[in-house]
Amino acid sequence: SPQRTATDRDGPRGWVAMPMSETALALGLALGIPAVLGLVAVLAFAYRRELVLWMDRRLIYNTESREGLGFLRGNFAPVDEEVFRGPLHVEGALPSGLRGVFMRNGPNPHFKPLGGYHWFDGDGMVHSVRIKDSGTVFYANNWVRTARLEQELSHGQPLFWKIGEMSGPKGLLCLLSYNLKRAFGMLSVSDGLGQANTSLVYHAKQVMALHEGDLPYVLRVLCNGVAETIGRLKISRRQQEQQQPQQDKQSKGSAPLEHFTAHPKVDPETGDMHYFGYNLEHAPHLQYGVMDSKGEEIKRIEIELPCGPVMMHDMALTRKYAVFLYMPLFFRPQEMVQPGGSGFPFVFDEEAPSKFGLLPRDAEDGSEIVWYDLPAGMIFHVCNAWDEKSSEGDGDVVHLYACSTTEYDLDLVASASSKYNISDSFVVGLKPADIAAAGAAGAGKTSNNKSRSRSGKFIPGAHGGMALMGGKADSGDVKISINKSTKIGANFGISSRNFSRSKSRDGNLSRSVSSRPRFLEYRGDGEDTDAFSLVHFQFHTDTGLAQQQTVFDHRNYNSYLVEFPSINSAFLTKPNRFIYLATFCDGMKTNGIIKVDLRKYWTDGSSPVAARVMFPDKHFGGEAVFVPAAESPDGPAKAEEDDGYVMTLVYNAVKATSYFMVYDAKTLKELAKVDLQVRVPYGFHGTFLSEEKLQTQLKEFAANSLSP
Secondary structure (H helix, E strand, O other), rough: OOOOOOOOOOOOOOOOOOOHHHHHHHHHHHHHHHHHHHHHHHHHHHHHHHHHHHHHHHHOOOOOOOOHHHHHHHOOOOOOOOOEEEOOOOEEHHHHOOEEEEEEEEEEOOOOOOOOOOOHHHHEEEEEEEOOOOOOOEEEEOOOOOOHHHHHHOOOOOOOOOOOHHOOOHHHHHHHHHHHHHHHOOOOOOOOOOOOOOOOEEOOOEEEEEEEOOOEEEEEEEOOOEEEEEEEOOEEEOOHHOOOOOEEHHHOOOOOOOOOEEEEEEEOOOOOEEEEEEEEOOOOOOEEEEEOOOOEEEEEEOOHHHHHHHHOOOOEEOOOOEEEEEEOOOOOHHHHHOOOOOOOOOEEEEOOOEEEEEOOOOOOHHHHHHEEEEEOOOOEEEEEEEEEEEOOOOOOOEEEEEEEOOOEEEEOOOOOOOHOOOOOOOOOOHHHHHHHHHHHHOOOOOOOOOOOHHOEEEEOOOOEEEEEEEOOOOOOOOEEEEOOOOOOOOOOOOOOEEEOOOOOOOOOOOHHHHHHOOEEEEEOOOOOOOOOOEEEEEEEEEOOOEEEEEEEHHHHHHEEEEEEEEEEEEHOOOOEEEEEEEEEEEOOOOEEEOOOOEEHHOOOOOOOEEEEEEOOOOOEEOOOOOEEEEOOOOOOOOOOOOEOOOOOEEEEOOOOOOEEEEOOOOOOEEEEEEEEOOOOOOOOOOOEHHHHHHHHHHHHHHOOOOOO
16 A cells, blocks of 8 residues: 655644643633533522622621611610510509501611621611500500511521611622622512601591501501501502503503602601602602592602702692702712722712702692702601792792701711710710700811711711711801802802802793792801701792791700601691791711791790700600590590690600600690610601500401501
8 A cells, every 4th residue: 555644644834733631621622612511501590599698798798897886776776576565564643535557667676787787777676566446555565577578587687778778889799699699689679679668647536657668568557556467568549540551651650669758758648658769770860749538648749850860858738839858968989999989879069059849739740840959957757737829929829847967978987876875874964054065166177078088976866977067056047149050060060159050951941939039038147056946937828938047056955956847737738836846966866856836936036945855864765756645536526636645655764665655745744654664676657546446447357358
């Protein structure tokens, strides 16, 4: 046979012959690497829960966090079980005929937080004080079984992101972990992710627990006061609304309502409940809705916001208007990571105005809203509002009373008491001299609102943290001109003497009264009041005039701020005379209650404080709930506005136990004190469920097998 050439032996020119063993190895690698990767992917998916939790431990919760300790110690600390106590000893005498259930909502985390924690983050727990026909008293506490809590219970640990974690790069890692858990099917948000921990409302024959990040949760309150969770509310529209053309639906709010304010307003005349929901993530950023007395939604309107999404906690209602509070607490997530940022996604922009939107209650769409500007401030809670005919024109004057401040910081790092060394030994209460010094000796402001870099005292305030800066009592009038703005933006500058105004997004000022010459008036000597004060706002619909005036100087009453207002709800939307306020002595700890008589403020300008009660040393309370005497069968047929009782929970820091207190609403004289035999953590808002309402909601459940 012919001899083989080199080309025959070595293959085509340029090729290199490989031994059989190397060929087999290359083939094995070519086939094996995808197989290995596939196996890794299968294992990662199979152990996705363990993998994500391992990442949490290694990257997010790898160091012990102390930032949330201020909200996890002392009487902020959660209780770890549901209890039932009673009958309980009553010191004094409960009012004759007072029957029902006092209920107060508040945060109580079921699991110990793994990282940062803020007071807003806890799971909702309802504390109930049942007053029976025999005058006997019982206590019960119950978690609101939200979809969020049920999922965490099934996993045996916290899984959802928390506000207290939303700071700096780790905050972004928390969001990444949360999204991975959703993608891997570990979490579901189809039924919301709120904690139902803020307040309670009775409407349409049912009790609801509220949180502004979710829809309400329906509760069934049993005869012994125990609150059972029925489920998340399903909002149904009135039948004719469901049958209207699709195009009309889109113009009147067709986007699903995902969030629901913790402070809806129930009109005492119509029985309708007015509410709103704000959304930080996507449009519509604000929706306004109305439910009739049967619980059916009869109106939903989408409202465009002037300068993007902000945190909106409360609203006001008059007979003619729904009033929306657009305070300059902006959502700016870039602050978490950008150099020089605060590290927290909510920023109070003191260079921006506060905007108040008046929307007629009979409006067909959001284009009918009118915005009024005032100096930058923060309002969490409204006392009341009403409208009256203007004496100088054809328009209306809208009166609004609310607790407002010109300084606010929701930086959750700063809001931790532990960081500022505010211990239980300190919280026996600030002395009057300390309060006066904190209110009057603060330093000047800076434009970037970095409270931690300022002189002055920073302490956690109502619903977050706040800085105590300079401030003086009012002693004169100042008029400030407001000019129209020619452009809009998320950031718009306001100097101390010349406030600019933003147009609507389409640039149309036809709906804005600010297109007319207008002035801003507020009572003061040019200094701001840098703690939450009771403030009277006025808005003139014919002239566009907006005014604000501080009602009284709370620092004269051993308080660095006043908050948690309460009124006789029968006077909602109508002129009322009396307001009950909690006086704060340190952080979220209150040392008493003040009764304000607005008639004194209207007539002679004298101090409107008509009565007050100071808790004993080392005793701290919370919101004081007004209960009209007419709620009881023995109440007067024609009761005066302050015929009734004021109720609150008070914590004894020496004995580490809590009391249920009842005061005469006219004089604030103590009527009854009930030792609950347990510690009730500080919380947010409450209500009183009369015996009639208690039995009505039970009958409704029994008759209709009611489910949301």
